[in-house]
Each structure stands twice: as C-alpha cells, then as structure tokens.
Amino acid sequence: MSIMIFPNLPVKDLEAAKKFYTALGFELNKDFSDDNAASIVIAENIVVMLLREEFFSTFDSRTIADTATTVESVHALGVESRGKVDELVDAAIAAGGKEAGEAKDEGFMYGRAFFDLDGHHWEVMFMDLSAMPQE
Incomplete structure (x- = not known):
C-alpha cells in the first residue's frame, strides 16, 4: 500500500509562499493549485498544500495558530x-x-x-x- 501525506498549511501571502518553497527546490504542481491553494511537491509521497488563511478556515472552524507566539x-x-x-x-x-x-x-x-x-x-x-x- 502506498501512503501519501498532504500537510495543509495556512499562509498569509500565497504568492510569496509559492516563491519561498520553489526557491528551496520544491516543485509547484499547477494541476492542484489555484487562487486559494498551491500544491508543493516535497517528495514522491509528500505534498504540502499552502492554503490562503481564508480558504484554510473553511476546513476547520478553530482559530488559526499565531505561529509568532504559539507552536502549531x-x-x-x-x-x-x-x-x-x-x-x-x-x-x-x-x-x-x-x-x-x-x-x-x-x-x-x-x-x-x-x-x-x-x-x-x-x-x-x-x-x-x-x-x-x-x-
């Protein structure tokens, strides 16, 4: 059985986040990216989903962690x-x-x-x- 992991991370600025992760050498999968989300391929079975905070909030009603003061x-x-x-x-x-x-x-x-x-x-x-x- 092949298992994949898709961590979903809220981001304030989707374009800046895409530039950051592609600067690390990771690939943007355009097929699963749009104005609300970017699919970043870290490895064959690891794909990070960068989600605009507003869009991320549609998946969970809890407050998004303030990563400046709390550990997510x-x-x-x-x-x-x-x-x-x-x-x-x-x-x-x-x-x-x-x-x-x-x-x-x-x-x-x-x-x-x-x-x-x-x-x-x-x-x-x-x-x-x-x-x-x-x-």
Missing part, C-alpha cells in the same frame, strides 16, 4: 546527507525564512531547522544509522 507543529524532513541539510536550510534563509535554533550534531545524526515566511517550523535532518552508537 514541527514538520521534520529526513534528507540524504549532511550537505543536503545545510543546502536546504541555507536556501530557506536566503529565501526569507529564519533559522530556528542552532545546528544539532550527534555524530550519527545532524540537523538544522528553519521557520518559513508564515512561521511554520521545519526540521531538516540526516541520520547515518550505520554510525549510530550501539548499546
């Missing part, structure tokens, strides 16, 4: 190398995002994090299971 969630992406971690986070910062804390290096695991333009928290990590300490 943390989205974690595993990538193929330490270099890819740095490449992706550096691209996010160059595109207007903000680094979220210091890099974490556990030897077998390396990660960095960023906030996108709307304050959504993304962790990017590489894990080398062959170098993981054995107990």
